[in-house]
Amino acid sequence: MADEVVATRRAADAGLTRSAIDVPGLMELVSGRGDGAVATFTGIVRDNQDGRAVRHLEYEAHEPMALALMERLANQARDRFGISHAVLRHRLGRLEIGEVSVAIAVASPHRAEAIAACQWLIDTLKAEVPIFKKEFFSDGEAWVE
Amino acid sequence: MTITVLLFASAREAAGTGRLEMEVAEGSSPSSVFEEISKRTPALTRMRPNIRCAIDQEYGAWDAALHDGAELAFISPTAGG
Numbered sequence: 001m002a003d004e005v006v007a008t009r010r011a012a013d014a015g016l017t018r019s020a021i022d023v024p025g026l027m028e029l030v031s032g033r034g035d036g037a038v039a040t041f042t043g044i045v046r047d048n049q050d051g052r053a054v055r056h057l058e059y060e061a062h063e064p065m066a067l068a069l070m071e072r073l074a075n076q077a078r079d080r081f082g083i084s085h086a087v088l089r090h091r092l093g094r095l096e097i098g099e100v101s102v103a104i105a106v107a108s109p110h111r112a113e114a115i116a117a118c119q120w121l122i123d124t125l126k127a128e129v130p131i132f133k134k135e136f137f138s139d140g141e142a143w144v145e
Numbered sequence: 146m147t148i149t150v151l152l153f154a155s156a157r158e159a160a161g162t163g164r165l166e167m168e169v170a171e172g173s174s175p176s177s178v179f180e181e182i183s184k185r186t187p188a189l190t191r192m193r194p195n196i197r198c199a200i201d202q203e204y205g206a207w208d209a210a211l212h213d214g215a216e217l218a219f220i221s222p223t224a225g226g
Contacts, residue, residue: 043226059225060153060154061153061225062151062153062199062202062218062220064202065199065202065218066225068202090225101225101226102225102226122226125225125226126223126224126225126226127223128204128223129223129225130153130199130218130220130223131223131224131225131226132153132154132221132222132223132224132225133224133225134154143154143155143158143221143224144222144224145154145155145195145221145222145224
């Protein structure tokens with residue numbers, strides 16, 4: 001399925017999209033001939049929050065700031081972990097249960113750096129990147145704040 | 146001077162808009178602007194401890210000096226992923 005990235009910055013290291021994220025496509029995009037490892041993190045929409053049934057989610061973002069920060073994180077991951085390349089994609093708008101909300105792919109010559117960078121990227125993205133999530137339940141809705 | 150204020154998530158819903166063009170006094174800070182918009186939308190006051198501010202798309206200090214034309218974003222708790 002096409003990864004229709006609504007806005008990207010150079011080299012498409014970071015992207016926000018309103019259509020499905022193509023994870024295998026990201027793995028292909030991120031890796032080069034010198035890489036022996038690609039680590040990925042894929043976040044998917046869960047059907048409950050602490051046992052309360054979730055119907056669907058909506059994400060919104062400060063889009064230009066989120067994109068700039070995600071690209072900066074990709075660059076920082078290269079400096080901190082010595083990886084070859086990292087790419088990040090996040091969905092916006094309405095997501096159904098089971099859909100991919102975020103995907104990160106990291107390539108490096110060996111596995112340890114790729115795995116460590118991938119973990120750091122998703123943790124830092126969650127904490128720093130201005131993306132906001134609203135959960136819709138059968139009996140109400142709430143921002144995750 | 147004129148600034149653009151951006152609001153997101155619950156703060157956007159409380160204020161009824163995600164974007165405000167505001168005329169503010171020289172020397173205004175994110176803190177003083179937040180106080181100003183909280184007068185119109187008192188529900189924002191209780192959200193303040195969990196909100197970060199960003200000036201021209203960089204996280205900044207609440208007491209920073211705003212410049213004419215600045216974009217001031219109030220960033221609600223992030224929940225990407």
